[in-house]
Amino acid sequence: MSSHITIKDIAKAMGCAPSTVSRALNNSANISPAVREAIQRYAQEHNYRPNEFALSLRNNRSNTIGVILPQMVHYFFSSVLSGVEKAASAAGYNIMVAQSNEEYEKEVAIVESFRKAKVCGVIASLAKSTHDYSHFRRLMEEDVPLVFYDRICTELNTSRVVVDDYTGAFAAVEHLVETGCNKIAFYTSPLHLEISKNRRNGYVDALRKHRIDVDNDMIFECDTRMEARNLTLDLIKSGRCPDAFFAVNADTAAGILYACKDLGLRVPEDVSICGFSDNEMARSTEPRLSMVDQPGEAVGRGAMELLLAKIDGDEEKLVYKNKIVKTSLILRGSTREK
Amino acid sequence: MSSHITIKDIAKAMGCAPSTVSRALNNSANISPAVREAIQRYAQEHNYRPNEFALSLRNNRSNTIGVILPQMVHYFFSSVLSGVEKAASAAGYNIMVAQSNEEYEKEVAIVESFRKAKVCGVIASLAKSTHDYSHFRRLMEEDVPLVFYDRICTELNTSRVVVDDYTGAFAAVEHLVETGCNKIAFYTSPLHLEISKNRRNGYVDALRKHRIDVDNDMIFECDTRMEARNLTLDLIKSGRCPDAFFAVNADTAAGILYACKDLGLRVPEDVSICGFSDNEMARSTEPRLSMVDQPGEAVGRGAMELLLAKIDGDEEKLVYKNKIVKTSLILRGSTREK
DNA sequence: AAATCTCGCGCAAACGTTTGCAATGTTAAA
DNA sequence: TTTAACATTGCAAACGTTTGCGCGAGATTT
Known part of the structure; x- marks a missing residue:
């Protein structure tokens, strides 16, 4: 069935150049209001959606962030993932997720696959067996924003979210x-x-x-x-x-x-x-x-917020922040009362 | 730092055309063994990695599969996700994950975002509040392979994995x-x-x-x-x-x-x-x-296997399979013994 | 020796988008 | 009326890859 309508199709239909369509849709400067509106209306009516791959190819960066969990079947980590997902979804990002199973080698492979996929940010918690951080260092050298949570890496200068x-x-x-x-x-x-x-x-x-x-x-x-x-x-x-x-x-x-x-x-x-x-x-x-x-969800949310700050921030690209999420003591029957 | 080496760079270095490099790296026909090996060696040495976006743009399809969970913080569903992740990772796919929170509207939005991201397959379990399936139907009309697990959709003709x-x-x-x-x-x-x-x-x-x-x-x-x-x-x-x-x-x-x-x-x-x-x-x-x-992991693994069969299968693209994963009764203290 | 075939390779287009620059047409200033 | 300034648009290149087509050269056939 009709794969989607492209900018070229719109240009042809409106009798103008693709560049004009692009500018109209992006609200760029230097375009007459009449043309802009006509194009936007046409695009709207024909349910135009930009092709993500073309954008990614041009910007050399996806709309996706990578998340690494030591384990998925784990209450805390799945809570974190849930928090990340909600925040990412609200901000218009997709998330790509993988688990290291606490294995260093798998962690390295994941980072590599995230680099290939050109995620525009990574949120990670270290595997128990990880003592070498060069895979993350390589990521940083390519200017991929990186935030650690819970099992953080103190050797690397990144943003971090930990519980207190x-x-x-x-x-x-x-x-x-x-x-x-x-x-x-x-x-x-x-x-x-x-x-x-x-x-x-x-x-x-x-x-x-x-x-x-x-x-x-x-x-x-x-x-x-x-x-x-x-x-x-x-x-x-x-x-x-x-x-x-x-x-x-x-x-x-x-x-x-x-x-x-x-x-x-x-x-x-x-x-x-x-x-x-x-x-x-x-x-x-x-x-x-x-x-x-x-509070796992809060940790995930915090990590996403820090990551977005790094991604969007222009000037403060070099500023790393730490976030400490408060814990609370839940008293039940296994301890005595005061 | 050095963003990566491209096919054009290799072509320039080897004094040949990009198309030749492409053919050499893909082991295409009509290329002399000498040239092929030289190019492959050079690519190897310079750690060439194909640009995923360019590939996706050309093929109009990503290397990613989308997974929809009703909830993430849930033992069974996170087990399924774990199973999917392991199988996908083994097959060289990335997974994109999102949770519907049991909300129909969110589920629709997720499917839409997966369509935009042009995932090459979707694994989903229905939200409790979902009674209309047109979002999934649209996906199928675009020939995106679809597998339901657990909370399946009987109205739609797809592959399915359920527990017994x-x-x-x-x-x-x-x-x-x-x-x-x-x-x-x-x-x-x-x-x-x-x-x-x-x-x-x-x-x-x-x-x-x-x-x-x-x-x-x-x-x-x-x-x-x-x-x-x-x-x-x-x-x-x-x-x-x-x-x-x-x-x-x-x-x-x-x-x-x-x-x-x-x-x-x-x-x-x-x-x-x-x-x-x-x-x-x-x-x-x-x-x-x-x-x-x-067995959540088995369900996830099974779903991924069915999906891969659909993605790779050429002739049998129209064949849908159901997989029924066996349960087992675990007897503990809350029931009497025979 | 001429005609045909095959092999190996390069050219160029295509995927969909953005953007610097040039080229129009229009208006304002001199 | 000429010139400058400006607003609006188009052209073309670029991102990195694949692939149909054609071309030249060497090998084979008649």
Whole structure:
């Protein structure tokens, strides 16, 4: 069926040159109002749509932004994607999305495919296994605006959006302390990640503020449910049982919870549990898990806003901004009340 | 920095015409092996990458496929997206994604934006509020391959991927019957959706097979947690309490579960609960919820395979295929054992 | 030795758009 | 009335690629 009408078709129909049509449609200067209106009306009536490829070819840039997620099937990351999508859609951009599956090689391949597709901006969160950033550096050398979120890259000078890990962790741990806990275990993801460092700092500072000694033997690299379950069982059986747990995510918190229940500990009477990164699961345990909420949609929206600022900004192209999205502490049944 | 090397650059460097370079790189006929190899080597060394826009402009088709999700922050749909992404990535395609938020108008806008972007195929699941399909029909008139998944459109002659709702529901209800239940409530999403009809048929047929009368007053349009909670409370209080519930999704099943527990009913001793569409939440209640698992990734993969068949297929362009992905019944604590 | 064929390659157009420059026609100033 | 200034439009090139057509040269046939 009729592939679409082009500028040339309009020109032919109106008896003028394609350049005139182009100028009329773009409201360029130096065109008589009469001609302009006639052309615009004709274009409207015939449902003219500019050919994106021609535009892209000429401008050497698409109308698309690329988004990299470490995983798609993940409450927080899909929330971020949702936020990005809404903001991008509102701003008239399409989004191209790919997941690294936490693999460095896949991440490199994605960046390469985004370069080929000439996306006009990239929003990314690092894979756990990424320690080399030259693929992103290459992107920056080609002047592709880049914004990191959550798992950011501090080596590269880009805009960033993070959640307030420090304050979130601080608030959670402080709440545990204020409800009577003073031997608080901390289950964290690998400490080379920025988020881990910040949460650890929040944990440490909350303890210090309340004059509780920080026991490094109470900090564990553990961020999956199974690991948490096993670790917790070992910990309790070994007699070094904490009176509270602060976990890096909901999965881990659930692992802790079920280990405790299996061993007959009551939550929150005997031990309190609090996690980071709220999701549906945390609302479905018994008792429900208190969590530090990371507003994923807000992170995605913020990342898109920063990216648009970079894309549109002319003068401030060199200005990078950081955005810190506030977390909130959601208290449920797995912690005691004040 | 050096934007990329083009075919013209290579031609200039090798002292030949761009057309020769093009033919050499595409292994076209009528080119001497010597020249071909020289050009390919040069291109390789200088890291030549064809300009996608120029290709798209010429072929009037991108290397991208569009994916429509009703929601992104949703276990099943993000699983599907993940499956699509993996398959697309393996086949060398990019994916463009957008969510309708269950709104008809947004869905129309997405289809329009996909048409503008000239995606070379679309994978979609209908918004709940969509009853008119002319936007998709327009897409088909422009020969854009289209595959529906999950919430399919039976009015349109396209390829489709669905989970085996009928068999899944049948198996779940039969299990409830075989473990002693005979008054089984069914909480379903709106019945105009294909999935609802199929699940309802599975429910009905399982009852019939075991000579249990189907009571239409035990079928409720109810697919959110809050609705389920309230409805279940009402139902129990009214004295018409079923001995089992079969729910359309995990949220609804959880609502039922907590309503029952609030009223002191024991699960699964007093009432059994089984849901459709497993997710993390179902693994985190107490007791854990028995669920019919929908393998989202397999659905996504299947949709992509069907789409690729349509895109690549020359002769069989008119052949539409349906793919039915098997579900499996995951038995947990919310149902009794045989 | 003349005619034909084949191979390898270049020319140029096409995809749809934008834009610098030149070429009109019109109006105002001298 | 001549000249300058200006408004409006067209021409053509450019973005990077593919491809039908034609041309020349060498190889084969008669």
